Amino acid sequence: MSEESALVRSLRGAVAAAPEDVPLRLHLAELLLEAGHHDAAITEVAVALQHAPGDEKARELMGRAMGAPAPASAPVQQTPAPVQQTPPVTPAAPVQEKPADARRGGFDWQAAEGEIRDVVPPRFVESPLRADGNDDPGDADAWEVDAPGTVRLADVGGMQDVKDRLEAAFLAPMRNPELRKLYGKSLRGGLLLYGPPGCGKTFIARAVAGELGAGFLSVSVNDVLDMWIGNSERNMHEIFATARRQAPCVVFLDELDALGGKRSRTQHSGMRNTVNQLLTELDGIDAQANEGVFVLAATNLPWDVDLALRRPGRLDRTLLVLPPDAPAREAILRYHLKDRPIENVDLAKLAKVTDGLSGADLAHVCESAAETALLDSARTGTVRMIGMKDLLGAAKAVVPSTEAWFSSARNVAMFANEGGTYDDLLAYLKKRRKL
Incomplete structure (x- = not known):
């Protein structure tokens, strides 16, 4: 060589x-x-x-x-x-x-x-990651807004008091822009739904969006909180930016006590900054910024929500969502049993014996009754229908999941009812003789 x-x-x-x-x-x-x-x-x-x-x-x-x-x-x-x-x-x-x-x-x-071209491969084949290690572009369109749904308040069984309050405090002014203008009624502000878990707050929020013919953007704590400094505030801003661009839109803040907990009890500065950002978005950059954006929030613990969030102009209207009444329980039971093999089921009697159960409890009753019938069919080799005996037995075995909530809420209604915030809850407890 x-x-x-x-x-x-x-x-x-x-x-x-x-x-x-x-x-x-x-x-x-x-x-x-x-x-x-x-x-x-x-x-x-x-x-x-x-x-x-x-x-x-x-x-x-x-x-x-x-x-x-x-x-x-x-x-x-x-x-x-x-x-x-x-x-x-x-x-x-x-x-x-x-x-x-x-x-x-x-x-x-x-x-x-x-x-x-065929000798040297391309230098970049993927989009570079952001500095925080996330390949999500992070623009406001990353949040998906559901198209206006078909669910209406008429689809909510019973609960007429809740519907009347929604109509008077929230829906009537929005359906009648001319009357709203005549009386100087502003669209600013939102509605806070509170009550025991499993009673249909999210379903009611979707029904309100359907009544308004608005898109629906559901936001939970997982959608907002981020381990990188500043990202949580940015996420909160981009959620509202998405809603403003796709107005009319209902922004539903689920578990508000987690997203907007009292800042005085929060040790982490990032969480306090997130609450501050939420306050800023609710106020809007100017008087017209949130036009067409309707904010609904739900929580099981309204007493843990930062008081600034409930200031007039923000979440200034409050609605108590209680366990379903008899007509509502009958509608919920009918919904969960409609696709199951049943015979001789008296829904009115079943609704009466399930007084105090939440919507989630009623779904569990139907599931347990179906499970009992299924096991019997498997043992005997003969398919049998779900009967009243199965449903009554399941209802008797279910402990109302709302009892723990009412135990906590009772003390708040009796000793921390500043300004009559929880008068509705207090009246319900007296009616039910839970005081």
């Missing part, structure tokens, strides 16, 4: 050990070019141009390797016969036909790109 070939081999090893050393790689390319290995030289120069796109020597070597004439001003043209000059390669198309911007510096870059 010649001395030159040994040198080239040594340089290849050095370049492999230091792939980012541009001068070393260009030296190797020049030796390959002098030895007549044009393809290998092009490959090395192309990699060098990735690391140093503006390197003049790399461009000059690429031009030589591609067979382009050297620039007129280059001193090398004054030499009658340069030792390193190689026979020109005829280009696929005449250089004169290329646009001027493709021949910058006297070299046809478009032709060069075509030659090495």
Whole structure:
């Protein structure tokens, strides 16, 4: 093997050990070019141009390797016969036909790109991650707004008191813009639904969105909180920005006690800043910022919600959602039994014996009764229907999940009812003789 070939081999090893050393790689390319290995030289120069796109020597070597004439001003043209000059390669198309911007510096870059397109892979194949490690672009469209639904308040069984309160305090002013304008009624502010868990607060919120013909954007604590500083506040802002762009839209803040807990009890500054951002979004940048954005919130613990959130102009209307009444219980039971094999089921009697159960409890009653019938069918090998005995037995075994909530709420209603905030709750407890 010649001395030159040994040198080239040594340089290849050095370049492999230091792939980012541009001068070393260009030296190797020049030796390959002098030895007549044009393809290998092009490959090395192309990699060098990735690391140093503006390197003049790399461009000059690429031009030589591609067979382009050297620039007129280059001193090398004054030499009658340069030792390193190689026979020109005829280009696929005449250089004169290329646009001027493709021949910058006297070299046809478009032709060069075509030659090495299959040799050098693309440098970037994926979008770079953000500094916080998240590949989510983070724009406001990342939150999906549900199209106006078909659920209406008429689909909410019973609970007529709740419907009447919603109509008077929230829906009537929004349905009648002319009357609202006449009486100077503002659309600013929102509605806070509170009560024991499993009583249909989310379903009612969707029904309100359906009544308004508005989109529905449900927001939970998982949608907002982020481990990176500042991201939680940004998420809160982008949620409201999405709602404003797609107005009319109902923004439903689920578990408000987690999203907007009392700042005086919060030790972490990030959580306090998130509550501050929520207050800012509820106020809007100006008087018209939240036009067409209706804010509904739900919580089981209204006494843990920051008081600033319930200031007039924010979540200033409060509605107590209690366990379903008899007509509501009958409608819920009918819904959960409609696709199951039943016989001789007296829904009115079943609704009466399930007084005090929440909607979730009633769903569990139907599930337990179906499970009992299923097990009996599996043991006997004969399919049997779900009867009243199964449902009454399941109802008797279910302990109302609302009792723990009422135990806590009782103390608040009796000893922390500032300004009559919990008068509705107090009246219900007295009616039910829970005081």
